Amino acid sequence: MNLHPRRHTIAALAAIGALAFQPLTHAQTSAPVKAVASFSILGDLVRQVGGERVQVDVLVGPGADAHVFQPSPSHAKQVAQAQVVFANGLGFEGWMQRLLDSAGYQGKPVLVSQGIKPLPSEGDDHDHKGGKHDHHHHHGGADPHAWQAVPNVITYVANIAKGLCAADAAGCDTYQKNAGAYTDQLRALDAEIKAIWATIPAAQRKLITSHDAFGYYARAYGVKFLAPQGVSTDSEASAKGVAQLVRQIKKEKTKALFVESISDPRLIEQIGREAGVKPAGELFSDALSDASGPAGTYVAMMRTNTQAMAQAIRGR
Structure with a gap:
């Protein structure tokens, strides 16, 4: 008689074993x-x-x-x-x-x-x-x-x-x-960016960045970007190009000058000194910030960049 409980225990253990085994194979497939x-x-x-x-x-x-x-x-x-x-x-x-x-x-x-x-x-x-x-x-x-x-x-x-x-x-x-x-979320972000630019007259929407990374932004949101470097950061800005840009900044009275997070800031600082404009801060073009920074995700990056640009143009 006293064998039965043991048999139950073995059966129960076998059942538990079978249960325990199933989630494992599931975990392996997923x-x-x-x-x-x-x-x-x-x-x-x-x-x-x-x-x-x-x-x-x-x-x-x-x-x-x-x-x-x-x-x-x-x-x-x-x-x-x-x-x-x-x-x-x-x-x-x-x-x-x-x-x-x-x-x-x-x-x-x-x-x-x-x-x-x-x-x-x-x-x-x-x-x-x-x-x-x-x-x-x-x-x-x-x-x-x-x-x-x-x-x-x-x-x-x-x-x-x-x-x-x-x-x-x-x-x-x-x-x-x-x-x-x-x-x-992206559609809402697009509408938010357009709404921010709608508050700034088109003629004032001019910025300077360290390399030519914002062509698509310019076309989508009606902003003009001037850059001393070309589309790739490994092309050097020529002295002639820089001198031309300084003249243009003075002529157009551009106030918003930005360094990109991935670029050497010295070129933009030099242009700022020659044109008498102080850099307004940093933009994120080709890379996010780390998770603790202001541009840890794509949505945060676009929002951070747009707000920084708009504030610089408004002269804040």
Whole structure:
């Protein structure tokens, strides 16, 4: 008689064992999808769409400049382990193909700018004889900074969702839902930026930045940017270009002068001294700040930049 309780115990243990085993196999099938994003802004967008199903590694981190990035063996290892790689495209990551080759990555990277009509990189007002060559060399004549206009990022988000669905069909509903919710946020952000600029007369919407990264922003929001450097930060500003810019600042009485978070501030400071204008602060062009900074996400970056520009133009 006293064997029965033991038999019950064994049965109960077997049942618990079976229960304990099931969640484990479930956990194994739903290990996060490994994604690699080329730079910090794109990393944030992939996280917004991927949510908890996706682990995102970023190659060019917050505050770093993707134009002059040199991939290391640890970057190649991240790419080799990735199930999906996201890149901006439009020639922004000149180093990407070499990295994919050295990592032995079999797939094709998802180019998030697909479907966007690129601006030509000649968007600068100065005759940079040297700079122009650099642009063609690096960007094939296209301005890669398409994320500076919020409507373009809505296209990025759709491309990211498609790329994640292809890598993880089981999570597709989740990705589409996340992309839809984030797109609503982006539409609201776009309207907010337009509303801020609507309070400033068009003739006053003029700024100076260290490199020509805001062409898409200029077109989307009706702002004029002047920059001593070309589209890529690794093209040098010519002395003639700088002198021309100083004359232009004085002539147009431009008050808003900004350094970009990724650039050497000395050039802008020199221009400011020669033109008699004090730099108004820092803008985030090609990289987010770290999480504790004012531009830890794409939405925060666009909001921070817009508010800083508008305040500088209003002379605050």
